[in-house]
Amino acid sequence: MSFLAGTRIGGRLRLLKRRLRPVTKELGLTFYVIRKSKLAVFGAVIVGIFIFLALFGGHLAPYDPNDVEIGDRFLSPSSEHPFGTDKMGRDVLSRLMSGAKYSVRAGLVVLAISLPVGVILGGIAGMYGGWIDELIMRITDVFLAFPSLILAMAFSAALGPSLFNAMLALAVVWWPYYTRLIRGQALSVRESNYVEAARSRGASRWYIMVRHILPNCFSPVLVTLTLDMGLIVIATAGLSFLGFGAQPPQAEWGRMVSDGRIYLMRAWWVTVFPGLAIALTVLGFNLLGDGIRDALDPKLRRLTEVKWKAKSASSSSTSS
Amino acid sequence: MEGKERLLVVDKLVTQFFTYGGVVEALDEVSFELFDGEILGLVGESGCGKSVTAASIMQLVHKPGRVISGRIELKGDDLLQKTAREMGSIRGSRISVIFQDPTSSLNPLFRVGYQVAEPYVYHRDMKKKEAVGRAVDILKETGLPDAVKKARNYPHELSGGMRQRAMIAMALTCQPELLIADEPTTNLDVTIERQILDLVKDLQKEFGTSVLWITHDMAVVAQICDRVCVMYAGNVVEKTDVWTLFAEPSHPYTVQLLRAIPSEAQTVDELEEIPGSVPRLINPPTGCRFHPRCSERMDICDQVKPLEMEIKPGHSVACHLFSDRGGD
Numbered sequence: 001m002s003f004l005a006g007t008r009i010g011g012r013l014r015l016l017k018r019r020l021r022p023v024t025k026e027l028g029l030t031f032y033v034i035r036k037s038k039l040a041v042f043g044a045v046i047v048g049i050f051i052f053l054a055l056f057g058g059h060l061a062p063y064d065p066n067d068v069e070i071g072d073r074f075l076s077p078s079s080e081h082p083f084g085t086d087k088m089g090r091d092v093l094s095r096l097m098s099g100a101k102y103s104v105r106a107g108l109v110v111l112a113i114s115l116p117v118g119v120i121l122g123g124i125a126g127m128y129g130g131w132i133d134e135l136i137m138r139i140t141d142v143f144l145a146f147p148s149l150i151l152a153m154a155f156s157a158a159l160g161p162s163l164f165n166a167m168l169a170l171a172v173v174w175w176p177y178y179t180r181l182i183r184g185q186a187l188s189v190r191e192s193n194y195v196e197a198a199r200s201r202g203a204s205r206w207y208i209m210v211r212h213i214l215p216n217c218f219s220p221v222l223v224t225l226t227l228d229m230g231l232i233v234i235a236t237a238g239l240s241f242l243g244f245g246a247q248p249p250q251a252e253w254g255r256m257v258s259d260g261r262i263y264l265m266r267a268w269w270v271t272v273f274p275g276l277a278i279a280l281t282v283l284g285f286n287l288l289g290d291g292i293r294d295a296l297d298p299k300l301r302r303l304t305e306v307k308w309k310a311k312s313a314s315s316s317s318t319s320s
Numbered sequence: 321m322e323g324k325e326r327l328l329v330v331d332k333l334v335t336q337f338f339t340y341g342g343v344v345e346a347l348d349e350v351s352f353e354l355f356d357g358e359i360l361g362l363v364g365e366s367g368c369g370k371s372v373t374a375a376s377i378m379q380l381v382h383k384p385g386r387v388i389s390g391r392i393e394l395k396g397d398d399l400l401q402k403t404a405r406e407m408g409s410i411r412g413s414r415i416s417v418i419f420q421d422p423t424s425s426l427n428p429l430f431r432v433g434y435q436v437a438e439p440y441v442y443h444r445d446m447k448k449k450e451a452v453g454r455a456v457d458i459l460k461e462t463g464l465p466d467a468v469k470k471a472r473n474y475p476h477e478l479s480g481g482m483r484q485r486a487m488i489a490m491a492l493t494c495q496p497e498l499l500i501a502d503e504p505t506t507n508l509d510v511t512i513e514r515q516i517l518d519l520v521k522d523l524q525k526e527f528g529t530s531v532l533w534i535t536h537d538m539a540v541v542a543q544i545c546d547r548v549c550v551m552y553a554g555n556v557v558e559k560t561d562v563w564t565l566f567a568e569p570s571h572p573y574t575v576q577l578l579r580a581i582p583s584e585a586q587t588v589d590e591l592e593e594i595p596g597s598v599p600r601l602i603n604p605p606t607g608c609r610f611h612p613r614c615s616e617r618m619d620i621c622d623q624v625k626p627l628e629m630e631i632k633p634g635h636s637v638a639c640h641l642f643s644d645r646g647g648d
Contacts, residue, residue, distance in 0.1 A: 019472070193424035200378055200419075201439050201490065202412030215429050 033295040040291025046284025054104035057097035065098040074267040084269035095251035102252045106236040113171035118178020126186025140176035148173040156244040166245035185217040219296040230285030328354040333390035342602040348554040359531040361545035367598040369554040370534045413443040416491040418504040422483035426475035433471025439493040458489040481512035553609040560635040
């Protein structure tokens with residue numbers, strides 16, 4: 001940007017850079033904390049691969065995932081078919097690559113439904129209290145009383161087996177967790193002095209909710225979201241495995257495990273590779289979630305900041 | 321005081337808290353008035369009902385508390401008759417508060433300038449940018465050094481004194497008629513306290529705001545207040561101007577409170593205290609609420625609640641010692 005130095009745009013840019021310095025500093029520190037933990041980096045890499053596959057996997061797959069070649073059934077892993085073929089002669093690797101998108105879609109749909117519901121209901125419950133709080137929380141208790149996967153099975157059975165219905169069913173069992181999380185956060189923030197101060201300045205309940213309470217929910221929600229992506233991947237796979245979710249010939253991972261399981265003795269690769277993919281993805285999201293939690297933990301953050309400063313100070317002194 | 325208009329009239333205010341342990345009679349017929357342009361000190365030990373009085377005026381008494389009866393008039397408007405929405409538009413524009421702890425009273429997530437500007441956004445319908453501009457002007461007014469830059473900082477980047485200046489700026493944004501200061505200098509060291517006191521005095525003159533200053537610190541009272549209202553266990557026991565308070569305190573509680581101020585000549589062993597502590601108000605003492613701790617106790621004190629008597633113009637006391645002097 002040296003060619004802009006001295007010009008008006010250059011000045012503006014410098015000003016912008018200076019104003020953003022606290023933000024970039026904190027972001028830099030966040031990334032540093034995540035980077036410090038090898039496991040978190042590992043998790044981030046897996047999540048990155050997973051999302052990449054979800055976006056482009058279908059196009060990059062060496063074969064059409066639904067291309068049936070009955071003659072090539074149960075070919076063991078080879079250079080031609082690295083993960084072998086299944087009972088219809090379809091390439092397992094191609095199916096794995098194109099199947100990532102179903103898991104991502106499931107995670108996004110479930111979170112996109114359950115998070116807003118949780119934010120709205122939990123926010124209202126925490127903000128208003130009294131009988132409204134009682135009512136909302138007792139309803140969530142009803143949902144939480146059932147094991148979530150069994151309740152989701154009941155819902156998806158009632159809606160009829162399809163991947164989309166399985167997502168809806170998962171969203172139905174997922175929102176109570178967010179409602180609880182947000183309510184708890186709202187309750188603690190509501191008692192804080194700055195909310196009292198805002199009230200004394202005449203701020204309305206709505207204003208307090210949007211400006212004071214919800215921003216304070218951000219970091220726990222972010223951590224929970226990341227951890228939940230993993231859980232939803234496994235729940236979707238579970239529902240599909242049981243026959244409630246994806247229907248053939250959709251190359252959903254759970255469905256692939258389910259389809260291959262009766263041939264486990266004859267062709268282990270049909271089951272093992274999708275199973276590994278599920279396990280790795282869940283692991284990745286969990287590790288990343290833990291990393292983010294550590295990065296957002298103020299205590300750990302300040303501890304690491306000291307090291308970070310020492311490191312950047314020494315690196316800048318050696319470079320100059 | 322006669323010529324001045326009465327800005328705030330609190331008349332026989334009763335506030336109670338309905339707890340599981342019983343009804344706490346936090347305020348028992350509290351009456352006082354605040355004249356235009358004056359600083360009235362509300363003094364008493366912790367638990368005397370000073371902050372509950374402030375909360376009652378703001379209509380921000382939390383559950384399980386409730387204002388039971390009484391009248392609170394701000395320039396003739398009865399605040400207890402207002403709807404929640406009307407109160408919302410009064411808070412922050414006609415009455416505002418400075419809290420004790422500026423650190424926790426600022427939201428850590430937002431820039432100071434924006435928080436100071438907030439009242440403009442919802443009371444004056446200003447756009448954010450304009451409001452922040454005005455907020456910077458007010459911050460300058462409060463003597464915040466480098467206000468433009470500080471407005472862009474987050475609360476944790478300011479010192480305690482700066483934060484309290486920001487809180488004062490926030491309270492003054494809409495030029496309120498009444499400013500309630502709830503022990504605003506308690507958490508500050510004495511030099512900053514002095515600066516803040518001077519600042520509030522100056523701003524009070526400049527903006528023509530009346531101030532209700534809540535404190536337990538007699539030194540602060542002496543420095544800043546025009547008149548003083550001494551509270552004990554939910555009652556107003558003495559009301560007078562600040563000179564009379566220190567020259568001829570009349571209620572035994574006031575006398576003992578003033579005697580408890582340490583002087584330079586005293587050693588630690590000689591410090592005077594009022595024996596006992598503020599009673600729990602679930603079962604307040606009968607008669608005069610101060611009688612168990614009073615050095616001048618008479619037979620009548622635990623039987624009959626003393627009425628407020630004007631023993632001199634502008635000086636009233638609620639104590640049986642003066643019952644014969646004042647007359648009804």
